[in-house]
Amino acid sequence: MAGHSKFANIKHRKGAQDKKRSAMFSKLSREITVAAKMGMPDPDMNPRLRLAVNAAKAQSMPKDNIQRAIDKASGGEGEDYEELRYEGFGPGGVSIIVEALTDNRNRSATNIRTAFAKNGGNMGSAGSVSHGFDRLGFIFYPITAGDEEKILEAAMEAGADDIISSEDGHEIWTSMEELHAVSGALEQSLGEAETVKLAWRPHMMVNVEESDAVTLFKMIDALEDDDDVQTVWGNYDVSDEILEKLS
Template identity: 45%
Template sequence: MAGHSKWANIKRRKGAQDARRAKVFTKLIKEITVSAKEAGPDPDANPRLRLAIQNAKGANMPKDTIERAITKGSDADAEDYSDLTYEGYAPHGVAVFVECTTDNLNRTVSSIRSIFTKNGGSLSKNGSVEFMFDRKGIFSFRRPEHLEDEDAFMLELIDGGAEEVAFDHENNDVQVSTAMEDFGSLQNKLEELHIETETAELQRIPTTTVKVENDDFLSVIKLIDALEDDDDVAKVYHNLEATEAQMEMI
C-alpha cells in the first residue's frame, strides 16, 4: 500500500509546473470564480467552490485574493464559462487528455488544435483516449508532525475510502488516492483527523504508460508545457512514463 505509486511521476511533474506561481494563481482564481458563479458563494453549500478554496489555500494564495475571486463570481454580470475537454496524442503515441474552462469556445478549440499541430501531435475525437485513464481522487498533505504509527494512520485513511497511501519520507509528504465516488468520504475523514491538504482534486490516472527515449521525451514535454501555459487550460493529463533521469532533464 505504502511506497511508490503509479501516479508518483504525475505528482512530481505537477510540482515542477506549479513552480510557475503566477500561472498557477491565475488558474486557481478562475476556478474559484467559476465555482461561485455556478452554485453560489457559500462553500458549505457548494462542494466545487469548497474544493477550489482548499486548493488555493494549499498553494498559499492570500485570503483577500480568494475572497475577491468569490465576490467576482457572485456578481450577476460575471462572465459565463464552460467546461470542456479535448483528447489527442502527443508525438510517439503518448495519450493526452485536456480539461479546459473558457468563456470563448472558438478561441479555445483553435488554440488547442494549434498547440497539438505545432508540436507534432494530433487532436482526436471524444472518447479516443479517455478510456486509458481512471478517475481518482488524489490528496496531498504534510505528514502529521506527531505521527508515530503509520500503519494505524493508514488504516484510518482506508476506513475513510483510501485505496493507496504513499509516504514520501524524504519530503515529509503523504499522497493518498481514492475512487472517484469515495472522494467526499475521504475528504471528510481528513477533516475529522484535522489534516489540512495542500491539494485535493480529481485526476485522470493512466491505466497504462508509454516510455520514450530522451530526445523523444523532450518533444512530448514541449507539447504538454505549451498546453499547460494556455490560459484556458485547467489540467493536462498524459500517460508518459518518465525515468528519474528524464525528470532531471526538465
C-alpha cells in the same frame, strides 16, 4: 491497497510549481468563480468550491484573491465559462487529456490543436483516450504527515479505495462521489492535505525515452501556458534520470 504511480513525480517535474504565478492564480480564480456560480458561495456547502479553494490555498494564493473570486460569482460578475475536455496523443504514444474553462470554444480548440500539432502530437476525438483513464478523487499528503502504516489506517477508516506511499509522500485515491467525504474525514485525523482534487488516473503508464520527453514537455508547457487550459493529464512515465537531465 497497492500499486505504482508517478503522479507526484510528474506533477512536480521541472519546477512547474514555480513558474508564472500570476497566470496560475488567474486559472485558480476562474475555477473558484465557476464553482461558486454553479452552487452555493459557501465552501462548506459546495464540494466543488471547497476543492477549488483548497487548490488555491495549496498554491499560496492570498485569501483576498480567493474571496474576491467568490464575491465575483455572488455578484453575478464575470464571464460565463464553458467546461470542455480535449483528448489527444503526444510524442511516444502518450495519451493526453486537457481540461479547459473557456468563453470561446473556437479559440480554445484552435489553440489546443496547434499546441498538439507543433509539438509532435495530434488531437483526437472525444473519448479517444479517456477510456484508458478513470475519473477519481485524489488526495495527497507529504511524507511529514506520517508513516505508511499511519496513513493507511487513516485512509481505510475514511473510506478511501487505494493508497500509494513513496519517498515523495502519500497518494490517496477514492471515487469521485466520495472525495468530499473522504477528504473531510482525513482532515480530521491527519490535518489539511496538500492536494485535494479530481484527477484522471491512467490504467497503464507509457515509458517515455529522453528524445520524446523533451518534445512532450514542450507540448505540455504550451498547453499549460494557454489561459483557457486548467489541467493537463497524461499517462507518461519518465525516469528520474531523464527528469534530472531535463530539469
